[in-house]
Amino acid sequence: MRKKKTGYVTGTFKALYIVNMKTIEAPAAGALNFEIQHRFGTINSGSYNLWGLDFATFRLSLDYGISDRVSIGIGRSTTQKTFDGYVKYKLLRQTDNSSMPVSVSLLGTSTYFTEHYSDSIEQALITGKYRFDYTAQVLIARKFNEKLSLQLVPTFIHYNLVDSSADHNNVFALCLGGRMKISKRMAITAEYNYLFPNQLLTYPAGPNQPPRANSLSFGWDIETGGHVFQLVFTNSQSMVEPQYIGQTQGTWGKGYIYFGFNISRNFNLKPHK
Secondary structure: OOOOOOOOOOOOOOEEEEEOOOOOOOOOEEEEEEEEEEEEHHHOOHHHHHHHHHOEEEEEEEEEOOOEEEEEEEEOOOOOHHHEEEHHHHHEOOOOOOOOOOEEEEEEEEEEOOOOOOOOOHHHHHHHHHEEEEEEEEEEEEOOOOOOOEEEEEEEEEOOOOOOOOOOOOEEEOOOOOOOOOOOEEEEEEEEEOOOHHHHHHOOOOOOOOOOOOEEEEEEEEEEEEEEEEEEEOOOOOOOOOOOHHHEEEEHOOOOOOEEEEEEEEOOOOOOO
């Protein structure tokens, strides 16, 4: 009797992002993904600002599959005028016979913010290396069935610049995300990014600003042929790891909720054989 060949589980997630969090998924070798992530202002900004719709931030990015295991990406965000780049490596892949119960990807990200400071002395001092932040993540995901997938992400972030000596340059977080399919082309996604306490202690952005909070986000995914459209509700305005994990301000309970969307489009740059 011939032994059945082991196969790999596919489609753990349908997009490269749960909401803000990157997934284990990557473009196929030779494929390019174009991503638009858009966030309006907070709902609690009131009717004068049309509950946040008068304001907007966004991130544009390109993700490319170098091989079936290695992918790279670059992006630019309006928040702090930030550039980002990453490398993702698929270390392990879940198998359909449970010999490997999870998929594991390694992710390294670097960000560089270019926003100018109003104070000329501060602007002169905060240059070069102080504008870089670095993130290392282990993406551990499992597709339990055709409807449910979960991802756990131990995270390390290094900030070259922090607000005061009370803050740590090296911080740790634990992030959890998931996807629940509710119809053939729709799914609900959610993620929670828990920053361990007593690491970033300085009150951010002045006493009149809301304090730091853990990032909590929800999405409604709609698959439409060549792209995935996602409606988003989150308390994080930023969309890169050092900012939404360590610099989110304001909680859902206080109305600091940003409505927005993610939209992705995939292009095959290599001809099919």
